Structure formats: C-alpha cells, structure tokens
Amino acid sequence: MDNWNEIRTAAQVARLGTISAAAEALGVHRATVTRHIDQLEDSLGTKLFQRHARGFTPTALGLELLRITEATDEQFCQFHRRAQGQSQALDGELIVTAVNDLAYMVMPALKAFRAAHPLVKIHFIGSATLLKLQYGEAHVAVRVGPKPEDPDNVVSRFATLRFGLYASTGYIERHGRPDGPAHWPQHHFVGGDQSAPQTAFVRWMAQNIPEDRFCLRSNQFPVLTEAILSGIGIGFLSLQEARSRSDLVEIIAPRPEWDSTVWTVTHVDLHRTAKVRAFLDILRETGAATQHAA
Secondary structure, three states: OOOHHHHHHHHHHHHHOOHHHHHHHHOOOHHHHHHHHHHHHHHHOOOOEEEEOOEEEEOHHHHHHHHHHHHHHHHHHHHHHHHHHHHHOOOEEEEEEEOHHHHHHHHHHHHHHHHHOOOEEEEEEEOOOOOOHHHOOOOEEEEEOOOOOOOOEEEEEEEEEOEEEEEEHHHHHHHOOOOOHHHHHHOOEEEEOOOOOOOHHHHHHHHHOOHHHEEEEEOOHHHHHHHHHOOOOEEEEEHHHHHOOOOEEEEEOOOHHHOEEEEEEEEOOOOOOHHHHHHHHHHHHHHHHHHHHO
C-alpha cells in the first residue's frame, strides 16, 4: 500500500467504531476520514466496513487490517525507543580532538568524564587538522583562534588563553634581563616558524624582534615551551604555564591583544546526544575552574 495515512485512518475507525470518534482521535475533519476509507476500499476492491446507523462495523478484512496496523505501530514504537536509547546511552566511544598544545586543558575534563561514565571509551586525537565532524571523525573538537564559522557546527567559547613574554631564571643569570625594545638586539629569542599558527603574539615577535636574534624556531608550541624553560631564549608562554613555574621571569606581562580564544565545536546532529552533552558540561566546568585559577 502506498498511503499509510489511509490505513491508519481505517484502523482508527475499526477501533473506535464511528467516523466522528476517529476524526477526533486523528485531529482531522470527518470528511477526511470518510475519504480515506473510500479511497482505501477502492484500491483494495473490497469493503472493510459495514455501514449502519450506529456507525461502522469492521468486516473480517477490516479486523485483519486493525490487527496488522496495531502490530506495525508497536514495531515503530519499539524502533523509536531503541533509537532514543541509542542516542542517550552513555557508553560506546567518545572521540575528542584538539591540538596537542591544548591537551592539558582537556585532560581534567576527560578524567572527570571517565570517572562519571566508566562505560565510555575515550579516544583523544591530537591533531592540528580540522577533522570532519559531519562524518563522525570526532564528536567534540577543541580549537584555538578565530571562531569556526561552519553553519552545521555548534560552537561555544571554552576559555581565553593569555600570553606573556618570559625567560628562565637561568637565562637571566647568564644574559641579564632586557629592559625594553632597545635591549632586544642583545638577547636571544625562540619563536614559531612559518608553518606555526600565526597568533597575535607570533605576529608581534615578527614585527618587533630582529630576525637574527632568533636562535630557535619550531612549529610546535611544546618545543618552544621547553626551549624557554631550558634557558635557550626568551619567548611566549601562557599565563597558566608561567604561574605554575617558579623558575621564570616575566619580561612583558600578558596583553589583551595577545589573547587567544579556545572554542568547543560539535556537529549539530551530535550536539544533543547525552554522551556529548555530558562531556561538554564537564568541559565547561573544568574550563571555568581553569580560567578562575589563571
């Protein structure tokens, strides 16, 4: 049969016994119910009801149609419940992606999420490549920089990273502390190369530090961090990283123009699933705690 609406209408009439009751149950006009029954009987070439003054009495075929329709309705309901349960179940796999530099911000949330939902297996992908969320390559992405603009994604601000210029105490002991731009040519710096993300502080370094004063470049922020901590040169660190170390000297305090925004990104089709919602809630809580501590 092509028209499920006509079948369901006939089943309601067989169940309730009158056109009026079926119309009220279906939320349609009586004429619609009558038309559906006439069309269905015409297409079958037989009668489904005996008409009489008190209403409609289903024939044997009408009763069989009611039985099949009720069974089919129940199967659809079971399918719907199964689909709902699958989308709400807190098990299976949760795939989170972020650049490696942001792993320290995500790990507290992953730890808390794992403790709350031990049946979920977590897969963390450290990648600067924008994975295709619409193809299920990841459930949640954590990104830094300009706000992602894909209309199929749900984007929320997660945190703001503040950056300042720092040197290790070992570096200061060997080379002294620079006192402003006039002293830059006498010092050594570490910074990103051309393939590194072009953040505001990377651009500032390009504009203010002579090229021949860079003693080390890298496209990996963890490498630059280790270079600063080991005393190779002066460079940018996040305020959180700097505050966690006692062997650093602040050369220039964080400035608002050097800030970087961190975003959480999910595909609209996955955003409302229980697993993703639960993780995002925990991520927001840990992010807020991190910001407060910073």
